[in-house]
Amino acid sequence: MANITKKVSWSSRADESAAAGEATPLLNGSEQPQHSRQDSLRGRPKEIPHNEKLLSLKYESLDYDNIENQLFLEEERRMSYMGFRCLEISRWVVCGLIGFLTGLIACFIDIVVEQLAGIKYQVVKENIEKFTEAGGLSISLILWAVLNFTFVMVGAIIVAFFEPIAAGSGIPQIKCYLNGVKIPRVVRLKTLVIKVCGVICSVVGGLAVGKEGPMIHSGAVVAAGVSQGRSTSLKRDFKIFEYFRRDTEKRDFVSAGAAAGVSAAFGAPVGGVLFSLEEGASFWNQMLTWRIFFASMISTFTLNFFLSIYHANPGDLSNPGLINFGRFEGDSVTYNLYEIPLFIAMGAIGGLLGALFNVLNYWLTIFRIRYVHRPCLQVMEAMLVAAVTATVSFTMIYFSNDCQPLGPESTEEYPLQLFCADGEYNSMATAFFNTPERSVRSLFHNQPGTYNPLTLGLFTLTYFFLACWTYGLAVSAGVFIPSLLIGAAWGRLCGILLASITSTSSVGAQHSSTIWADPGKYALIGAAAQLGGIVRMTLSLTVIMVEATGNVTYGLPIMLVLMTAKIVGDYFEEGLYDIHIKLQSVPFLHWEAPATSHWLTAREVMSSPVTCLNRIEKVGTIVDILSNTSTNHNGFPVVVQVPGSDEPAKLCGLILRSQLIVLLKHKVFVELARSRLTRRKLQLKDFRDAYPRFPPIQSIHVSQDERECMMDLTEFMNPTPYTVPQETSLPRVFKLFRALGLRHLVVVDDENRVVGLVTRKDLARYHLGKHGLEELQLAQT
């Protein structure tokens, strides 16, 4: 956990990282860098010291607060009530589209994966059948490994070389986006394409991954694309939904997309809504939530509908998600009061195992950041993992002799006979050959006795390390299903052990046999515990699990298990997503300021001095300020000086870098106003057209004459930015900032003069460490 040199990150690729990060200027001017290694590294400007105590200045905030400047207000005032109704209706249409497309993508992934997996199974099976007698199973192994290899290689190449941000599950990135951090390129069309192809490759490649996590990312990209009514990548503008081209609206739609993704992945529309709220909520808006729910519903429904057609059973809409836990019904749902302590104990085990998983993955990620940062190395690692996965699986199948009868009611779709007698199949082979989703389901629902404890134990152990190694590879893949699978395996093992203990003990044997009879129940609890221990989500995960099991009865046990797993796990290590977010130094804002931060006030927290602009400012000054790479501010308080008086300037507004850029680009100078009588006035549309990829200041040419012109910002600045006095406590500042999703909060003195500016980074710096309140450093990584 020492300081390590960092070269790769979610967003920086070679071309971009060269431009940024010459030095590590601290936004908070009053403080000196306490980090002595920085100086020693000055010789190597591209290698910034990296540890988890750093906070990157690279990430920008989204602006969830509307810029209510004169242009905006004029537009809003011009709009009639009917106009607002139409807007509202188009919001619903967009959400419906988001849900529909997300459902379609999920459907596409599912069908392609199943088809490819089926082909792979056929090929390998025929090969095995041919060689089992002849004794040349090593040829089958090689064939299998080569197949997996190829898929994984393709998946890794497209991710590593074309869009590194598509790696992993995408949930950490979406968490950040919903939290209000702009992660570059995370919601682009290209990312979506790579993600979808990558997921198919890695799942078919037999890695220990799931296809569910990436759905959330896919949904978010769909939302960001559809809601803007254009594709910047394809250079197509459909001239629709122009009103939605701003951070506020876009973030709302991305929430809906993420929810639709969860909904499609787990058949959990309510869980999807809660996921979005848990990660993204600023102030909770009823209509927004209702729309998010609509998108989720449509997504589930679409997936369901098309899958029912694919399965030649149209109209059967009872398989709502990509993964379906199957229904827990009848006797197996019953649990008793005295089982609850057992569930809680399993929750604790899940927490421990989850923490172990996270610690191992943390070390691995550090290792990867340090040594495996070149795309070709990343591809090679992915291929190595694929090969190891295939070899380990094959070895275990080879040495396992857990044969199960192949009954007529058996649900196995890919039974492998191998060395078993006729009419039997090898259950270890099934566990490895099935898609992980199907394995989870059979662990939940197969008859008692289907799995032998040794098989389960070995499987848990192997899969645990494989999944841990796999997460963080340069492939698109999720960690939900592997976690569920590990948990279901050891949970079922617990169930079997409990059953054998209680059946050998004499007391109450008859009664208990009905309760311990179903290890599937324990598999479910184990799965919840393991997943909770790894990802540490709370409310949304409970609801997702409850919806996926389709039974509210298990709500309380699942909740208790997830709570226990979170409490136990948090004692050792953070959640997996949080680890990855932290390792990227993202300025992530939690729900509340650290509890013990009441002694901090806005004065200590804010950045100062602040670069202010005058209401009527010289163009040259503006260009110089914007070009200053060492500060790179994005929001500038606008002040007004009473002419001829020496009173200090008062705050009168706030203007953003992006707005200034557009103004400069359109040369909105006072001196040109007279000649511009014929030209049209700058409108909100001009800002929207430039959104979200505003050109850099370098691309805007301002002549020497123009530098002497003046710019009147009155019409464009936000005249009523939120302000706080200097004495405001950190929790209060935090609450205002977080509840309204602000990007800049101006700190003023009691005469309304600007004394500082609070941004996301200033607030994210403070966090609760092991030794009380700690302060992170800011660095231009």
Add this chain to the structure above:
Amino acid sequence: MANITKKVSWSSRADESAAAGEATPLLNGSEQPQHSRQDSLRGRPKEIPHNEKLLSLKYESLDYDNIENQLFLEEERRMSYMGFRCLEISRWVVCGLIGFLTGLIACFIDIVVEQLAGIKYQVVKENIEKFTEAGGLSISLILWAVLNFTFVMVGAIIVAFFEPIAAGSGIPQIKCYLNGVKIPRVVRLKTLVIKVCGVICSVVGGLAVGKEGPMIHSGAVVAAGVSQGRSTSLKRDFKIFEYFRRDTEKRDFVSAGAAAGVSAAFGAPVGGVLFSLEEGASFWNQMLTWRIFFASMISTFTLNFFLSIYHANPGDLSNPGLINFGRFEGDSVTYNLYEIPLFIAMGAIGGLLGALFNVLNYWLTIFRIRYVHRPCLQVMEAMLVAAVTATVSFTMIYFSNDCQPLGPESTEEYPLQLFCADGEYNSMATAFFNTPERSVRSLFHNQPGTYNPLTLGLFTLTYFFLACWTYGLAVSAGVFIPSLLIGAAWGRLCGILLASITSTSSVGAQHSSTIWADPGKYALIGAAAQLGGIVRMTLSLTVIMVEATGNVTYGLPIMLVLMTAKIVGDYFEEGLYDIHIKLQSVPFLHWEAPATSHWLTAREVMSSPVTCLNRIEKVGTIVDILSNTSTNHNGFPVVVQVPGSDEPAKLCGLILRSQLIVLLKHKVFVELARSRLTRRKLQLKDFRDAYPRFPPIQSIHVSQDERECMMDLTEFMNPTPYTVPQETSLPRVFKLFRALGLRHLVVVDDENRVVGLVTRKDLARYHLGKHGLEELQLAQT
């Protein structure tokens, strides 16, 4: 809908209404009353003109913003990290307790109702059996009517005479509380006791009511009581949870209580959480929501556990709520794409019928406000309704000859043979004699053919008007179950009609028969449509319905139906709860400012001039300001004047009436400070002890000498109140106010001088009427 004279309200009883309401001062001093009738009514001071365009000044806001004064900050800073952990743990304990007690109360109500209903059924049945042959059925009718009569009378008397606020379902009141309006006496222990007894009486009395709505109120009262660690009514202080004695914490717990109530009523823990969020959320806090969910889970679990013991089936935890829709499983869950238009049409019918219900109930409520305001009249009306209900039911049973075979698998618990052949029962009698919950379930799940269309049609018609008449009576009762019952009845009727249409038509008869076979599905959709049409809840209702049916497959149809019902219904009339809230002139804040209000700024909206206090103020002045009944302000900006300068005073803080009262009571005067060296300093505890029933200013004696003393407010005022500039647009003010749950928002000019104050009433005044933006009047009703 004309102006009517208003005498009764949720909270004003004779003694209180006399004190209030001498005149109708407008808080916004700049405006003149436009309402000419006011003058003509001056002679009758107790009769305030009332229409729905008025907004009452009587209701106070809750303060969801922490008062971060020096005392508070000192306490917070003294607290260690462990202290915060302990607080957090005690919050969980409180939520657990809330859930447990709410579950227990639900269990108690359920068992008592069932026992009493059973006794009533036995008595009436024996009587009917005795008299059927002899032809004296009128005696049975009278017996039945007298029984109902007695129960309803008891229920009405306790409500009307002892606690009028316990009338109705309590959901409008809880909506207001969660919205941030302090409704007097709504969360008191006495209200809870009356509510529980009242509900039992009205359900057993055979009124067209449900016992589910009141559970939400009960849960809220439990939460408000438990979280404060004392009962003011019982004068017991347990000296625990003292930290929670402020509006912020209390409102959080009340949210949890309301959620626990929903959860116990419908077995819908997630629905409960969403209900609380939908009604109460300011900024969404993850830990809070998680705790609310915990309370809901515990509540469902407790109810489930104790009911399973009561039903001699301990451990069967699959009946989570008071009402259980039964499981929709197997073939009956299937719906097809082409059924969706039918569902939407049913949603539209539900919206229409709901609007009709609401309009009728609106007129009725106006009538009641005008003429039925004395408790004895209210009791008489309730008894009249009871008698009419009994008579109508009996008549319909008498004339109906819908006999159904009493099969061995029949689930009817109260079959009545009446004029049917042996082995058959009268299905109309069943529908009326069953508890409404059971009737709903049998409409959902009974075999096709159980009900005859005429029975259903008549039943719908009768029950519709009975339910409409009943809601608003001075009895504790909910409208959820009657709505569901009406909807289920006409929904099933639709199903039956559809089945008969499709079976007579030749095309595709074989295929369609499997789909139209189950009218239970249509009963469910009808129930959702009717309920949605009446109450117009959105997300939470969908989730509640989905959870109660235990099947996520129906999510989309239910959602579409509820949406349609809401859109159609809203076209004619508001939701039932909103009507009642409006008729009480409660300053209820919606989610967003009216869409077309961008042309309004804080300057137009705010109240001015504002009564300000100096940082060091004369006691006499404070007492005079507080005693001024014509203004009755609750928050006072504190300003500071630079001594010896003629500059205008700057804002430096905000202090509340309740704080000033405590300061006056403890005589915290500058002059006494010297002599008070031995006396202890005023602590936060003193404010907490006085919370929430701060004494009125009249009860505090201040001598003439003391009037000349000075009070230093520095330590007690909130030094960093939220402020906005005058130019801020209404939507922006609204968003800040609502997201942070503020009570006072100070409007300042660009020199930080106070120019106005925005309170809840100023914002609630603006609403979107039929003719664009309308402004409500303020009156001290």
